[in-house]
Structures are given as structure tokens and as C-alpha cells.
Amino acid sequence: MIRLLIVDDSALMRRHLSSLFENEPDFEIRWARNGREAVEENRAFQPDVVTLDINMPEMDGLTALSMIMVERPVAVVMVSSLTEKGALATLEALHLGAVDYVAKPGGTISLSIDAITLIGKVRAAAKAKLKPLGVATRKATGPVKAPDSAAAAAGRTAAPEAPTPTARRNVGSAGVVLIGVSTGGPRTLESILPNLPAGFPWPILVAQHMPASFTLPFAERLNGICPMPVVEASRPMGLEPGTIYIAKGGTDMQVVSRGGKPTVTPSPENSQFLWHPSVELLGRSALEQFDAAHVLGVMLTGMGNDGSDAFASIRKRGGRTIAESEDSAVVFGMPAALIKKGGATVTLHADKIARQISSWILG
16 A cells, blocks of 8 residues: 655646546545645655655745755655746755655646556556765865765765776777666756766767756756766757766757767657657667767666667677666666666766766776
């Protein structure tokens, strides 16, 4: 039985969200009308998952979330509007510990929430691993190292382990790093990308499953904490070393050749693929422009198996891949699919991935 707490100040929305779970026999549901009640119900009801609105009276969702994650951490799925303000608040919620979000577009209540998406995300959240709150710094202070959880509990920072030597080789600047990620991705990326140095010799392409209104604020947030510049790939852009490109939501990012130079370009979502921006399509297109030996694929937390075929091909054809380990993945679906296909060169905890990338590329 999954204990679900639905938090929204609208009685109509509470009833609507509840109705989506009526035919699901394994849910026990309670409701809260604002953040204060959410904090109280989190103590009393002890839910497995909380769906949390952001804009509420008495106590807003972000304040409630911060209190929940301190008092009794629980998997939280934000119910967020598809506006720039909603995107910024959602990204902050993910940084505070929420594991996922569901879009709440404008329009009538009956059209405002995708039932299949919501139920799937709540079920995944019930099994998700909660990450301890991290710390992000601005560029001026340089990258930060995420502490080992056991070491953090003891009040010290663990020394990083040596990178895995498997397939270690420096192939210079003519290559590309691909990162595929979904549920739990924003906080995971915030723990990895700031630890890659300015002047990194390869471009880094990130396909994070996100709606269109979220990816620009997300790129801007990462740009503030990463030594490398971070941009949203909202138009065709020639690939530059030492730059991180975030696929624009609502599109699929592909690598093409323009004037003999590898270029990233957004294209309309391809109906052949289930998830967008598509990791699979990104991987396939990169292999058309780069020798596999100059491609490094990194598969991070997320539901489903997006990108597993393309990333397995990278390894089969002589490239290298990293799968995030089950120990650190919020949802192990995407890395597990890659591992199952024999497509992971190494499997690593998220805290060790930046060091391994640097070791392979920088030597």
C-alpha cells in the first residue's frame, strides 16, 4: 500500500487529483490544504509520497518542502505550472529534495494533469532514493565536491577514490560527452557538472527530460555554478570545447554537420521515441558525426530505458560509457537498462562520475 498525501489549496484540484487514483487499489490517500497542514500530515500520516503545489496560503510549497525534508524526508512530486516563474520554483524544489514534478498547464481541471504521467511518477517516487541536501556554489568560488554520505554524517569530507583505469586514454579535443538523464536529474547534474574544469577539451551535450519552459532556467542555473559555460541549445550551434549544451525541452537535440563542423540543432519531437528530449536520438546522431572512440556516454538516474540502445552501441563500437550505480540513482531505470544490455564500461556512484570523466579525457 502506498500512502499518498495530496497537498493543494484548491478543493477542486484536490478532488481531481484524488480521482486519478480511485481505480488504483494500492493507494491510501489523505489531503492537505496548505503547507502548514502538509508538514503536520507528514508527521501524523507518514506518507510514502507527497504531491505538493507551490503557491498556497499560510505556507507555500517551497517552505513546506524545506521543513518536510528536515523533519521527516519523504519522496515529493511537485505539481508545477508551465511558466518561467513556475520553472524557477520547481528547480528550487528539486534542489531542496523533491524527486520529480508534474506539469500543471493552464486550462480546465479535466485537462490540467496527465493521469498516466502522474500515477507513473508517484509510483516511481515511492521507490526512489532520497539524496541528502547538497551545496552549490557560484562560479567565482570554483567547483564543489559532494561529500560521501557516511563521511558527511561523521562531519568530514571523504577523500575521492581513484578513477577506474578501464579503457583509460586521452584522445584530445576531437570528441564529445553525452549525458542522458531524467527523474532525479537536476540535482544529480548539479553534483557532477560543477566538478568538471573550465577549459575541458570536449563539448558536453545533456538530454534531460524536461518541458520547454524549464530548460532555459535550468541552463541558467547550471551556468551559475559550473566553471564551464552552460547554454540551452535552442538553435543550431557549432560545438565548442569546454561548453555544456542543454537540450531544449519540447525538441530533440541532434548532432549534425554544418560546413564540416559538428553542430547541435533542435528538431521537432520525433514520435518514434517515447521520451523527450530524446537520449536515444542524441546518441545515434553523435555516432554519425564522431568515431565511437571519441564519444563518452554517461547514463544517469531516470525512469525507462531512453538511450540504452545508442549508448550500448557506443561501447560496442569502441567508445566508453558510465552508468550511474543503483546506490546513488534516484530511479535506477535508465542506468539499469544500459547495464543489462552490456553497455556500461563502468558503473559508478554519482559522486565519482566527474572524476572518471576527467581521468579519461584529461589523462
